[in-house]
Amino acid sequence: MEGVMKNQTKKLYYDDPYKTQFEAVIVEKKRHGGKPAVILDQTLFYPESGGQPCDKGFINGIPVKNVVEDGAEIVHVIEKDIDAKRISGTIDWETRFDHMQQHSGQHILSQVFHKLINGKTMSFHLGEKTSTVEINIRMISEEEIESVEKQANDIIFENREIRCSFISDTHIDEVPLRKPPVKTGELRIVEVQDFDYTACGGTHPRRTGEIGLIKILKWDRIRDNLRFEFVCGKRALNDYRIRTNILRDVTNRFSSGEADLMNVVEKLFQDYKIQKKRNRQLQEKLSGYEAMEIIE
Missing domain, CATH: 2.40.30.130 (Elongation Factor Tu (Ef-tu); domain 3)
Structure with missing residues (x-):
């Protein structure tokens, strides 16, 4: 009412x-x-x-x-x-702590994108298995990805303090925020010690070391921006475990070491292309014979 x-x-x-x-x-x-x-x-x-x-x-x-x-x-x-x-x-503590790891990891990742390549965060989504952050850049190199990932993890390994405090929007100019706040009135500021300041209402750990690790999995284009999929903490460990198991199964299947796996895959691919070409040639010959039989 x-x-x-x-x-x-x-x-x-x-x-x-x-x-x-x-x-x-x-x-x-x-x-x-x-x-x-x-x-x-x-x-x-x-x-x-x-x-x-x-x-x-x-x-x-x-x-x-x-x-x-x-x-x-x-x-x-x-x-x-x-x-x-x-x-x-x-x-449920497992869910709460997982969200704390992913959300704080996003703050660090967004600030690194901002500092290294002047990329502004447009949106963030914390999914059930992975998270995504949309950055307003049109392209990025593999070398830049490695630099972003390295610096983000350096901040984690330094185990910096994460502080949460409240401030009136009348004093907002006193805080070096990464982006302007959406809300007005009393604002909650999440600070990654001497690195990032963001107006945020989410839950966060006390120190960056609790995030564990940040791993960028892939990126794609969305509108005129790039969207990066990433995992932190226990999710990163689980992703590494899955990929390691797959790699071990593949190397065992081909009786190959990890270092030689790409050579094995490349040889299989080349053999496949040769076989595909031969099949096409045989199919063309067969079609020719069938046409001759019809004419006769």
Whole structure:
């Protein structure tokens, strides 16, 4: 109803992003997208926002299906109705920490693109398996990719502090932000020590070392920009494990060492082209014979 004041949900994940359990009071029950939902006086559940998905977890043992922000309120969409007034909530730590690694990795990657090749970040999406960042550049060389990746990982290995603080937009000129903020009023600033300053509402680790590793997987053109797909932390380890297993299986299949694998593949490709040419020639001869038989 217009004019009705909404409740403001206290965001406990800003106080401690490493905390996984909390107590709260249900201040409102409602329907969201046809499903039961609750608004709490405080929550550890991060809502989907800024390219980062929402947290997963349980409220009184009931699975939380989605978490969205509605003004000052955070709406928790749940699997079924809750009868209690007071609740106990638990977030899935594996999901939370994964999102922290990917999101902080994106901040570092975006700043490196900005510093090295003057590439501005246009969008960011944290996917279930990989993440993407869109940079407003039209082309990039393999050497530049290696430089970007190296510098990003250097920042991680230096284990720099990541600080989160709030500032009024009237003092925003005092902070060397990588890009102008979208929101106004009180802003949350995420700082990678002496490297990057970004207005951001996401969850982040305390130090860059917790990100583990950044690996750029591939890139493609989108509109007039380039979109880079990347993984951080445990995702990077899992990607390396998968690729290592594939490489080992292929080298075993061809009884070849890793260093000789490209030579083996090239020889197979050349043999394939020769065989394809022979097949085409034989097909042409066969077609000629069939035509002669028809004429006769």
